[in-house]
Amino acid sequence: xxxxxxxxxxxxxxxxxxxxxxxxxxxxxxMIGAFIVVCLVFNxxxxxxxxxxxxxxxxxxxxxxxxxxxxxxxFVIVTRHIDLSVGALLATCSAFMAMTQTVYLPQFFGIExxxxxxxxxxxxAGIGVGVLIGCFHGWLVGYLGIPAxxxxxxxxxxxxxxxxxxxxxxxxxxxxxxxxxxxxxxxTMGETWSWVFGLVAAAFSLWALFSARRNKISHDFPVKPMxxxxxxxxxxxxxxxxxxxxxxxxxxxxxxxxxxxxxxGLTMPEGYTEAYGIPFSVLLLIAVAVVMxxxxxxxxxxxxxxxxxxxxxxxxxxxxxxxNLTIKVFAIMGALCAISAVVASARLTFHTNDIGTLDELxxxxxxxxxxxxxxxxxxxxxGAILGALIxxxxxxxxxxxxxxxxxxxxxxxxxxxVAVLIDIIYRKRIGD
Amino acid sequence: xxxxxGTPLVELRDISISFGGIKAVDSVSVDLYPGEVVGLLGHNxxxxxxxxxxxxxxxxxxxxxxxxxxKPVEINNPRDARDHNIETIYQTLALADNLDAASNLFLGRExxxxxxxxxxxxxxxxxxxxxxxxxPNFRKFEAPVSALSGGQRQSVAISRAVYxxxxxxxxxxxxxxxxxxxxxxxxxxxEELRKDGIGIFLIDHDIHSVMQLCDRASVxxxxxxxxxxxxxxxxEDDLLSMIxxxxxxxxxx
Numbered sequence: 001x002x003x004x005x006x007x008x009x010x011x012x013x014x015x016x017x018x019x020x021x022x023x024x025x026x027x028x029x030x031m032i033g034a035f036i037v038v039c040l041v042f043n044x045x046x047x048x049x050x051x052x053x054x055x056x057x058x059x060x061x062x063x064x065x066x067x068x069x070x071x072x073x074x075f076v077i078v079t080r081h082i083d084l085s086v087g088a089l090l091a092t093c094s095a096f097m098a099m100t101q102t103v104y105l106p107q108f109f110g111i112e113x114x115x116x117x118x119x120x121x122x123x124x125a126g127i128g129v130g131v132l133i134g135c136f137h138g139w140l141v142g143y144l145g146i147p148a149x150x151x152x153x154x155x156x157x158x159x160x161x162x163x164x165x166x167x168x169x170x171x172x173x174x175x176x177x178x179x180x181x182x183x184x185x186x187x188t189m190g191e192t193w194s195w196v197f198g199l200v201a202a203a204f205s206l207w208a209l210f211s212a213r214r215n216k217i218s219h220d221f222p223v224k225p226m227x228x229x230x231x232x233x234x235x236x237x238x239x240x241x242x243x244x245x246x247x248x249x250x251x252x253x254x255x256x257x258x259x260x261x262x263x264x265g266l267t268m269p270e271g272y273t274e275a276y277g278i279p280f281s282v283l284l285l286i287a288v289a290v291v292m293x294x295x296x297x298x299x300x301x302x303x304x305x306x307x308x309x310x311x312x313x314x315x316x317x318x319x320x321x322x323x324n325l326t327i328k329v330f331a332i333m334g335a336l337c338a339i340s341a342v343v344a345s346a347r348l349t350f351h352t353n354d355i356g357t358l359d360e361l362x363x364x365x366x367x368x369x370x371x372x373x374x375x376x377x378x379x380x381x382x383g384a385i386l387g388a389l390i391x392x393x394x395x396x397x398x399x400x401x402x403x404x405x406x407x408x409x410x411x412x413x414x415x416x417x418v419a420v421l422i423d424i425i426y427r428k429r430i431g432d
Numbered sequence: 433x434x435x436x437x438g439t440p441l442v443e444l445r446d447i448s449i450s451f452g453g454i455k456a457v458d459s460v461s462v463d464l465y466p467g468e469v470v471g472l473l474g475h476n477x478x479x480x481x482x483x484x485x486x487x488x489x490x491x492x493x494x495x496x497x498x499x500x501x502x503k504p505v506e507i508n509n510p511r512d513a514r515d516h517n518i519e520t521i522y523q524t525l526a527l528a529d530n531l532d533a534a535s536n537l538f539l540g541r542e543x544x545x546x547x548x549x550x551x552x553x554x555x556x557x558x559x560x561x562x563x564x565x566x567x568p569n570f571r572k573f574e575a576p577v578s579a580l581s582g583g584q585r586q587s588v589a590i591s592r593a594v595y596x597x598x599x600x601x602x603x604x605x606x607x608x609x610x611x612x613x614x615x616x617x618x619x620x621x622x623e624e625l626r627k628d629g630i631g632i633f634l635i636d637h638d639i640h641s642v643m644q645l646c647d648r649a650s651v652x653x654x655x656x657x658x659x660x661x662x663x664x665x666x667x668e669d670d671l672l673s674m675i676x677x678x679x680x681x682x683x684x685x
Contacts, residue, residue, distance in 0.1 A: 221556065298549040306530060307530075307531055314522075314528050314539070317510050319510045320539070378530055
């Protein structure tokens with residue numbers, strides 16, 4: 001504990017309760033609570049089919065595409081902008097990547113279909129397109145001063161139809177086999193590597209907690225009691241390993257395994273089982289989440305994004321180039337749309353003309369349910385991902401229960417409005 | 433008494449700016465010596481804030497010269513101003529409300545680790561140090577500055593100027609939003625900074641506080657300089673008539 005400044009924490013922030021001791025964000029806790037309630041209710045309504053490894057596996061891979069874009073939408077909304085074009089941008093990136101791997105590379109560059117380089121070149125090209133379009137949006141907003149709402153509303157129409165133009169409206173497929181590995185069920189880590197990943201992730205979380213504590217002590221800042229630190233570490237590593245355990249419990253159906261063995265010219269041994277483990281697309285989401293969180297909290301770029309959302313004039317007077325910042329924010333959004341496009345088209349195994357339709361609304365809703373304030377300056381990456389997960393759970397839960405399609409959308413729309421209302425009330429309570 | 437025999441710290445020569453055909457500042461010249469506090473007085477819209485924003489880099493002058501230590505310099509943006517150790521404390525308290533005190537203090541000049549990540553712990557430690565000197569009652573290091581009182585917010589803004597070794601400090605109505613106690617704190621601080629040889633431009637409405645804090649006062653009206661007087665040699669009434677009638681007293685320096 002701090003010896004040098006005993007008064008610094010004492011007087012006006014007495015450590016009242018358990019939550020304060022653990023230093024856990026109560027908003028995060030609320031969202032996790034809401035998510036758990038949603039899961040339990042659907043689990044009861046579906047006679048236990050909702051919380052099976054299989055359904056949880058499906059839920060995670062269905063969430064990835066929207067969740068990746070939602071992390072970028074947090075930055076956009078935090079800087080007081082909006083991006084209505086993400087679904088259309090996803091379609092353009094997807095169309096471009098589909099054409100790259102099936103037409104451009106084989107026909108114009110002589111790279112045969114099936115060449116192991118194809119997925120990498122395709123993904124790089126797709127991200128390049130996403131970044132370029134994002135920069136263009138950011139330039140229109142930042143330098144020319146057109147409101148982001150208008151730029152991206154126009155973009156919604158433009159990019160949706162650029163995608164159409166690129167593919168002549170056709171469905172493009174089948175996509176490259178390597179590319180498809182990022183779609184979800186077609187590419188998973190398998191049991192062993194999933195455990196390895198889980199252990200590494202848990203160890204890393206514990207190390208991060210420990211080094212944050214050490215850093216605080218070295219500056220004589222107050223730290224939470226050791227038991228709280230240990231409890232938090234146990235919860236975090238337990239959650240990571242529990243998640244891995246669940247995904248490792250979803251076993252590949254026997255016929256899938258039999259087919260795999262046949263493809264390798266072998267016969268399946270009697271009683272052989274194998275689990276899917278963590279899908280590569282989920283791994284990708286985790287990587288995106290970690291990188292975006294680091295950018296948001298640990299880099300100057302992130303600091304300026306939040307400062308610009310809180311007070312653009314002050315940030316500009318502090319010597320930050322806001323126009324340039326706007327370009328960067330939209331460029332990040334564009335890159336994430338491209339990454340989502342990889343996941344979305346690989347999950348479908350082909351590119352369709354209507355891919356990503358209405359995704360802009362899902363993405364914005366995920367960010368907002370996750371606590372991103374439209375007034376700017378406030379938002380978290382983990383919140384947006386949780387928001388995406390909650391929305392997807394509602395949607396697929398209702399589908400499993402057999403709620404009619406119109407009612408599904410009515411419920412999701414209502415939840416969005418109620419979530420924001422609860423957030424407003426919460427903020428008023430804590431005087432934020 | 434301020435020694436005005438050497439080179440002025442800052443000289444603004446014949447500065448003019450217009451906005452849409454209206455001359456907001458019309459060839460105004462003022463100067464500032466080390467350890468001096470120069471008050472800028474005038475009605476709302478007299479052009480004092482506009483003039484000073486040419487020095488802080490928020491606006492670009494149309495014509496005229498800015499000299500620092502006798503050398504002409506170009507100030508095109510707030511970063512240039514900072515490079516010349518010019519710090520500004522704005523009337524509107526230019527703070528990002530959603531960030532904590534340390535993030536605001538270091539905004540645009542974050543301390544980073546060798547890997548290029550922001551070093552929040554170090555910045556908070558530095559903030560605690562400087563606050564210990566400027567405002568020892570300051571406690572809310574973790575909270576966003578929206579949770580702070582006017583005086584606490586002002587001390588964040590001032591600490592920013594002090595921390596980065598300002599040589600020239602511009603204060604645009606620093607006490608406008610403050611209570612009596614907090615105004616006193618700012619006055620003490622100005623006195624302390626002056627002793628360190630910092631030159632201060634103080635823009636204020638309140639003649640009384642200008643009389644108290646400043647060595648000289650420059651009065652503006654309708655974008656033009658009415659005159660610059662030694663505060664010791666004039667009465668409040670003299671200053672008032674300069675502000676209202678735009679008439680310089682005969683004995684003015």
